[in-house]
Amino acid sequence: MEIFNNATDVILDNIKNAREFLDEETLNEFEFILLGSEKIFLVGTGISEFVAKTFAMRLTHIGLRTHVVGESASPPISENDCLVAISGSGKNSIVVSAARIAKSRGAKVLAVTSYPESAIGEVSDVTMTVKGRIRKEWDDGNHLRRQIHGNFTSLTPLGTAFELTATVFLDAIISEMMEKIQNPF
Template structure:
């Protein structure tokens, strides 16, 4: 690795990211587009680095003109029937997601769950599960191998998925890049 700038690592990262991203179901992606396009409001919740990917997605949804809220912000309204809750746990296990899922279920809102472990009990409670075939923190339980540490591959694949969904939504909603740019914050 010394002397070549880690070229083998860079190429390995790109190859595994390509493999993971291209393994995400196009059918599931289309279902996600339908869910978002049909929701009154979209709520986003995640933790750690997955939260950062979800926040980037939330920003782009706002740029598309979708009413989106980040769970935990003081301006987040109540979730209701007709709304959509997007959450993520690469491992399929997260106590806070489990607690919030109970509230979402009681509200009548729909749930989308992003995970590498779709057969785990928690994702099975969701209305739509998007499988991201990538290594997570549960590497010891059969996750996809990766040259990268911990859940980096999952999070990178997640960001690419979200950008793909934005492109599909923009087409579905008739949004242009100029229209999206018009919604970009001017409080900078």
């Protein structure tokens, strides 16, 4: 039970502490683009794809037209649309490629990443920085040092901290957007 309690503490602390990387202007611009888009496309891979699909469902529930990139019924993206690109590292080739294609077709690109200076951050119109440990940090050569100091990063395996924090942040955006559009749900 100790590992369980420590892991939940680490995850919840990450969510609370990650708010410091968000600013109101970025959040408002992110929401403004979403609300002003004709269609909203979402892309992510791995667990980030589940985060994207969850956000797509929430957006649909508040009356917005959404599509997940790669699904057979997705129409083409156009200049009145936006793409929400979710990648902890910001360099996933599928996500970056989709963002570049969307941009070349005149669509707005919204990035959700831990690394705003990454490839996805460079191509995006708005980047929401969501801090969370991602895969590359468990293979950074400092594993032994962290363990000696008692910092067991395995409490948040791989991208867990990013993915859970992104899910919570995107749900919070839904709450704000519901208020902005005065949706009765």
